[in-house]
Amino acid sequence: MTSQTRRTGGTPYLYHSSHWGTFTAVREGDALRIQPISDDPDPSDILQNIPAALSHPARLARPLVRRGWLEDGPGPDPRRGTDGYVEMAWDDALDLAAKELARLGGGRGEAGEENAGRHVFGGSYGWSSAGRFHHAQSQVHRFLNVSFGGYVASVESYSSAAGSVILDTVAGNWRRLSREGRWWEHIRERTELVIAFGGLPLKNLAVSPGGNSRHIAAESIRAAAARGARFVSISALHDDFPNDCPVDRLAPRPATDVALMLGMAHRLIHTGAVDRGYLETYTTGWEALRAYIEGEEDGQPKTPDWAQAICGVDAREIEALADLAARSRTLITIAYGLQRAENGEQPVWMALALSCMLGGGVRRGAGFSYALGSMGNHGKPQLAVPSPTLPQGRNRSGDFIPVARIADLLLNPGGRYTYRGKDRKYGHIRLIYWAGGNPFHHHQHLDRLRKAFAKPDTIIVHDNVGTATTAHADIVFPATITAERDDIGASAGDPFLVPMKKLAEPYGEARDDFSIFCELSLRLGCLAEFSERRTAREWLEHLYGETRGALAEAGLPAPAFDTFFEGPPLHLPTSDAPSMMEAFHADPAANPLATPSGRIELFSHLAVAGGLPGHPAWIEPEEWLGSAMARTHPFQLVANQPAGKLHSQLDFGKTSMAAKIGGREVACMNEADAERLGIREGDVIRLWNARGAALAVARPSSGIAPSVIRLSTGAWYAPREIEGAGPACVNGNPNALTADRPASPLSQGCSGQLCLVSVERLKAPDPGTVPHENILLRPKRR
Numbered sequence: 001m002t003s004q005t006r007r008t009g010g011t012p013y014l015y016h017s018s019h020w021g022t023f024t025a026v027r028e029g030d031a032l033r034i035q036p037i038s039d040d041p042d043p044s045d046i047l048q049n050i051p052a053a054l055s056h057p058a059r060l061a062r063p064l065v066r067r068g069w070l071e072d073g074p075g076p077d078p079r080r081g082t083d084g085y086v087e088m089a090w091d092d093a094l095d096l097a098a099k100e101l102a103r104l105g106g107g108r109g110e111a112g113e114e115n116a117g118r119h120v121f122g123g124s125y126g127w128s129s130a131g132r133f134h135h136a137q138s139q140v141h142r143f144l145n146v147s148f149g150g151y152v153a154s155v156e157s158y159s160s161a162a163g164s165v166i167l168d169t170v171a172g173n174w175r176r177l178s179r180e181g182r183w184w185e186h187i188r189e190r191t192e193l194v195i196a197f198g199g200l201p202l203k204n205l206a207v208s209p210g211g212n213s214r215h216i217a218a219e220s221i222r223a224a225a226a227r228g229a230r231f232v233s234i235s236a237l238h239d240d241f242p243n244d245c246p247v248d249r250l251a252p253r254p255a256t257d258v259a260l261m262l263g264m265a266h267r268l269i270h271t272g273a274v275d276r277g278y279l280e281t282y283t284t285g286w287e288a289l290r291a292y293i294e295g296e297e298d299g300q301p302k303t304p305d306w307a308q309a310i311c312g313v314d315a316r317e318i319e320a321l322a323d324l325a326a327r328s329r330t331l332i333t334i335a336y337g338l339q340r341a342e343n344g345e346q347p348v349w350m351a352l353a354l355s356c357m358l359g360g361g362v363r364r365g366a367g368f369s370y371a372l373g374s375m376g377n378h379g380k381p382q383l384a385v386p387s388p389t390l391p392q393g394r395n396r397s398g399d400f401i402p403v404a405r406i407a408d409l410l411l412n413p414g415g416r417y418t419y420r421g422k423d424r425k426y427g428h429i430r431l432i433y434w435a436g437g438n439p440f441h442h443h444q445h446l447d448r449l450r451k452a453f454a455k456p457d458t459i460i461v462h463d464n465v466g467t468a469t470t471a472h473a474d475i476v477f478p479a480t481i482t483a484e485r486d487d488i489g490a491s492a493g494d495p496f497l498v499p500m501k502k503l504a505e506p507y508g509e510a511r512d513d514f515s516i517f518c519e520l521s522l523r524l525g526c527l528a529e530f531s532e533r534r535t536a537r538e539w540l541e542h543l544y545g546e547t548r549g550a551l552a553e554a555g556l557p558a559p560a561f562d563t564f565f566e567g568p569p570l571h572l573p574t575s576d577a578p579s580m581m582e583a584f585h586a587d588p589a590a591n592p593l594a595t596p597s598g599r600i601e602l603f604s605h606l607a608v609a610g611g612l613p614g615h616p617a618w619i620e621p622e623e624w625l626g627s628a629m630a631r632t633h634p635f636q637l638v639a640n641q642p643a644g645k646l647h648s649q650l651d652f653g654k655t656s657m658a659a660k661i662g663g664r665e666v667a668c669m670n671e672a673d674a675e676r677l678g679i680r681e682g683d684v685i686r687l688w689n690a691r692g693a694a695l696a697v698a699r700p701s702s703g704i705a706p707s708v709i710r711l712s713t714g715a716w717y718a719p720r721e722i723e724g725a726g727p728a729c730v731n732g733n734p735n736a737l738t739a740d741r742p743a744s745p746l747s748q749g750c751s752g753q754l755c756l757v758s759v760e761r762l763k764a765p766d767p768g769t770v771p772h773e774n775i776l777l778r779p780k781r782r
């Protein structure tokens, strides 16, 4: 890394990092000027959202306590979400919070009562910020482990639960499968055909948890195309593949990719193109899958014509794609998006099966890559040394929920459900402690989540800004943003350890999550356990020391902390070790997969035990364009990730706001659909179904399939009454519409990507949007 620490008029450029890029910044008066590092070949515009965060009126300046909670005491309360707040001095708010934590059993620490945390939900899902020490989720987990001896945790992610669970089940280790393998290098150099289910959307590849200093996807795709590699993007949306690259596009109806894959599989069988040697050596269960494909199980051969009737792609095109795949060095990728859906396991499992039929990844550049198009650091070399992580301590409660079952947990204490083939029971939650996530962004069917958030005694949230989640909390602590503190940026798939230098003083009276937890720990008598008597700076030095130690062991001496922290990002070595699949392919007996058979399972007894068919199969979802519900709600909503921001973060920033019209999200729909409905570019439209409604600004386009409408996530939830039409989120949050329905009984994953809706031009007067600073009802400034 070339040092960029220049000086302009005496002001140094400082290094910092975000989930969407490493940058240098300089203060110019009240403004912050941000510049991507020169090593980044394709930096993301999302960087330009950051400066607004320094002083935006949505920032929280002082602790807030909900009026109803303050007046009537803790307890279930349906006023959450519409109540007002009282501003409080830090010491008073901390005393109040500590008293409530103590009442609920907190404060006896590791030596205390076993399972005091069983009524505390601390799953606290969310991305918070890139720095590895001030990582809010790690901080809250550590605090609850120390002060309550544990908490009800969450497992899996909103990103990937159906896909992860099925890949763990049939290929052993989804994490290694998705991260390992130098796929971008292979694509540049060897792969002849990339079939990308869900495309390779550059917008998503902007981002990776912990940092993404080098955006290499665009140049890799271009280099491959220049070499003659072919790409097929399988998606209803044109912009799921870079526009400036040659690509063939297929647009199956959303949620029907399994049918398309089965049609291809049928063709491979009937043209004799199946690699039987691969199936025999590396897989089990082929006979069961073959019998299903040929219709021996249900009397229905899964022919390309059968597939066409479901997915809408011409049968001859399905055959042509199968033929091309069979004669090419083919890589099959599948985006997370496809599995964030009902029966989301099936497209992932079937894509893996299809790649096995084609000979798997024995030849370099061919094979299967999970979520290559979903995270910027997948398919890059992995680090050879551990990157800094805050130890979270031990959770002695042992209880957890699959992360997307949060509303079920709160609404249904004692209720039973299944997960990974086991029967489980929801506990009874009295306290929610959330830091670094925004469930009123990430969860589905938000009107239902509001009812769920009415249930606990007390909800405590830390955030930088007044989100819809803080607006449902009883105690809100204002946290600093990453730019207001020192930290270290790192990610397993990124070569740089970044000294993230403080760029600005905290807004108002905002404090670091760490220091808030130190204050609470002090009051609860467990400060020494929580902080281990280290200051934030000493923690940074300590965490850096672990990476430095590993470097020294590898014969690569690294500078002392102070030198590292004043200098440019530190280049870390990457690992040359073969990926899990490379090792397995080289010697399946010596390097078996962690499945019951040691092989890739095309039939799985564990899947059956978890409530799924034993092999990948087409299972009709409740909400797709061919289902009964489509007669009343004829549009498939694709609620995918937003291009101009990360989730709901910095939605008020420059790049995010530039993508809106009148402060409202834009929904892209097919131009013929728009014309039929009398909708023109710029019209305000209403999307609705039985669960809720949202307003958006229409953008008719030829780049989206008929009957599909795309409204990306990220707008701050603001339900308001629409004249004559009931409530709608006036800012355009699609989770007002999505279903809180598990992907399957196996994974209990989030299925928020797709749902059915109706669409019309808004007839009532436009109620306008709710600006970010008014999402949480604040007291007048004293």
Ligand SMILES: Nc1nc2c(c(=O)[nH]1)N[C@H]1C(S)=C(S)[C@@H](COP(=O)(O)OP(=O)(O)OC[C@H]3O[C@@H](n4cnc5c(=O)[nH]c(N)nc54)[C@H](O)[C@@H]3O)O[C@H]1N2
Residues within 6 Å of the ligand: 125, 126, 127, 128, 129, 134, 136, 158, 159, 160, 340, 435, 436, 437, 438, 439, 441, 442, 443, 444, 462, 463, 464, 465, 467, 479, 480, 481, 482, 513, 639, 640, 641, 646, 647, 648, 649, 650, 713, 734, 735, 738, 752, 753
């Ligand atoms: N319909 C639909 N819903 C989806 C998805 C979808 O495809 N469709 N995608 C899902 C996916 S994949 C994901 S990962 C989730 C994302 O869901 P989240 O990760 O919950 O979303 P974020 O907006 O990143 O929320 C992070 C919050 O942390 C706050 N924050 C940032 N830094 C700090 C800090 O230092 N301290 C504290 N205390 N707070 C901080 C931010 O202000 C923000 O409110 O959404 C899911 N929801």
Ligand SMILES: Nc1nc2c(c(=O)[nH]1)N[C@H]1C(S)=C(S)[C@@H](COP(=O)(O)OP(=O)(O)OC[C@H]3O[C@@H](n4cnc5c(=O)[nH]c(N)nc54)[C@H](O)[C@@H]3O)O[C@H]1N2
Residues within 6 Å of the ligand: 158, 159, 160, 197, 198, 199, 201, 203, 204, 205, 206, 207, 234, 235, 236, 237, 240, 253, 254, 255, 256, 257, 335, 336, 337, 338, 340, 373, 374, 375, 638, 639, 640, 641, 642, 643, 644, 645, 646, 647, 753, 754
């Ligand atoms: N800019 C930006 N980048 C991000 C994020 C962000 O918020 N903003 N979030 C990050 C996170 S947390 C995650 S988990 C990843 C998410 O990565 P993904 O989940 O892969 O991202 P999405 O954009 O939700 O979905 C990718 C595409 O899948 C397509 N798709 C949906 N359903 C179907 C289907 O049934 N069939 C087919 N063929 N295609 C379908 C959609 O057109 C969609 O654009 O992105 C990461 N990258």
Ligand SMILES: [Mo]
Residues within 6 Å of the ligand: 158, 159, 160
């Ligand atoms: Mo995600």
